[in-house]
Amino acid sequence: MRLRRLVTAAGIAALAAPLTGIPAQAAPAPDGLRLLVTHQSLLATHEWYVQTFAGHDVLGSFYARHVDRKTGRVSVADGRVEVGGLDAAATPRVGAEAARAAASGPALSTEVAVLPGKSAKLVYAVLTDGDAGARRTIVDAVSGSVLKVESPIKHVDGTGQVFSPNPVADLQAQALTDQRDQNRAVPDVAYHRVTLSNLDGSGSLSGDFSRNVDPRGRQARSATNTFVYLRESDFFEQVMSYWGQTEAQKYIQRLGFTDVNNEPQEIKTTGFPDDNSFYDPSVDRITMGTGGVDDAEDAEVIWHEYGHAIQDAQVPNFGDSIEAGSIGEAFGDWWAMIMSAPLQRDTAITPLACIADWDSVSYTSDEPHCLRRTDTDLTYADRIGQVHFDGQIWSRALNDVFRALGRDRSATIVLESQFSFTPTITMAAAAQVTVDTAQALFGAADAATVRAAFQARGII
Numbered sequence: 001m002r003l004r005r006l007v008t009a010a011g012i013a014a015l016a017a018p019l020t021g022i023p024a025q026a027a028p029a030p031d032g033l034r035l036l037v038t039h040q041s042l043l044a045t046h047e048w049y050v051q052t053f054a055g056h057d058v059l060g061s062f063y064a065r066h067v068d069r070k071t072g073r074v075s076v077a078d079g080r081v082e083v084g085g086l087d088a089a090a091t092p093r094v095g096a097e098a099a100r101a102a103a104s105g106p107a108l109s110t111e112v113a114v115l116p117g118k119s120a121k122l123v124y125a126v127l128t129d130g131d132a133g134a135r136r137t138i139v140d141a142v143s144g145s146v147l148k149v150e151s152p153i154k155h156v157d158g159t160g161q162v163f164s165p166n167p168v169a170d171l172q173a174q175a176l177t178d179q180r181d182q183n184r185a186v187p188d189v190a191y192h193r194v195t196l197s198n199l200d201g202s203g204s205l206s207g208d209f210s211r212n213v214d215p216r217g218r219q220a221r222s223a224t225n226t227f228v229y230l231r232e233s234d235f236f237e238q239v240m241s242y243w244g245q246t247e248a249q250k251y252i253q254r255l256g257f258t259d260v261n262n263e264p265q266e267i268k269t270t271g272f273p274d275d276n277s278f279y280d281p282s283v284d285r286i287t288m289g290t291g292g293v294d295d296a297e298d299a300e301v302i303w304h305e306y307g308h309a310i311q312d313a314q315v316p317n318f319g320d321s322i323e324a325g326s327i328g329e330a331f332g333d334w335w336a337m338i339m340s341a342p343l344q345r346d347t348a349i350t351p352l353a354c355i356a357d358w359d360s361v362s363y364t365s366d367e368p369h370c371l372r373r374t375d376t377d378l379t380y381a382d383r384i385g386q387v388h389f390d391g392q393i394w395s396r397a398l399n400d401v402f403r404a405l406g407r408d409r410s411a412t413i414v415l416e417s418q419f420s421f422t423p424t425i426t427m428a429a430a431a432q433v434t435v436d437t438a439q440a441l442f443g444a445a446d447a448a449t450v451r452a453a454f455q456a457r458g459i460i
């Protein structure tokens, strides 16, 4: 085993200072580094190293040495990290084969490495290949347990153009109509440029939280990740879907949840001509219909379907009874409202409680045009055994919680409580879970607020 010692702090400081006029050879790279690559640019030579400890690469470290061609001046970018408490003589206790077995998929490479930190660890870094790209599994070389799984895929931001959340709510314009998907039906001011984050860099609308699964020849593609289209283009709905799903998941994660449908949710926006959209739990896929206003032109419809995906991710086969199914539809509507809340004005013309204002211009004549509302006065006694109708009882209760506690707190309570629902839960039982969750998360005052919302609907 090759034993190496890290350079001292003094050594690092001396090296980091510019060494004007001194030939490059006078300032060699410090010990404890392994040269990865040398690049020649117009002005300098660039040496890239990885930090080593006892001959093993230290994960996440870097060290670069830039030598000016003309002056020999050396500048350093020092990204070395702490390796604490690790014996330089340590050796793996589990074999490479066991490490590969702990990772999933065919292994591309297996290397002993050092996971840095105050108490650093000797590990195997196992690179495997898979449908979602390569993965690096870090396996403890002493215990054999998987410490973490990383995706080496680079995440890129792109640019997109979307309706936000839809032209009717955005422009306060109830008179807009579809006009057979023509561009001229919607004024330019309804289009917004947005950042499309978390793209996987493949040039398609796929990334950490959303994956377009339209047939290959019908997928938007851009080498520069620029996805700017008007509504006539089928690609516009794909951009809406990617943006809508990605922003929803980012919001969920901002609330602290790392395991609520945290995956590239599959979504398809062409080929289904009905004026309807659906989430299919058997394949975990959302399909957006194109009848009337293309459903994916209205972010609130995307968010409703994403709501189903959320619940199915939290409770397998959620919604297997009329009451649970009603809760499912209600949550989708409410989730659409929660996502729209920061994007649209809540006015008498376009109330926030009115869901899918744009999609619904094709099949409603009353104004405001709404698929459904989350502010009806329906109570538990008004149930008719139809999930979309009965759901309005539940969504009104959730709306009251939102009004009283605000967006973040209400969303946190609702998402957390849904983890403890069952596929066939009753409204009364689900309400009690939600009250208990509010109590556990935020205390008695919030629990009382939540209870009052459900009591007002006659649910408890």
Ligand SMILES: [Zn+2]
Residues within 6 Å of the ligand: 304, 305, 308, 328, 329, 332
């Ligand atoms: Zn639904």
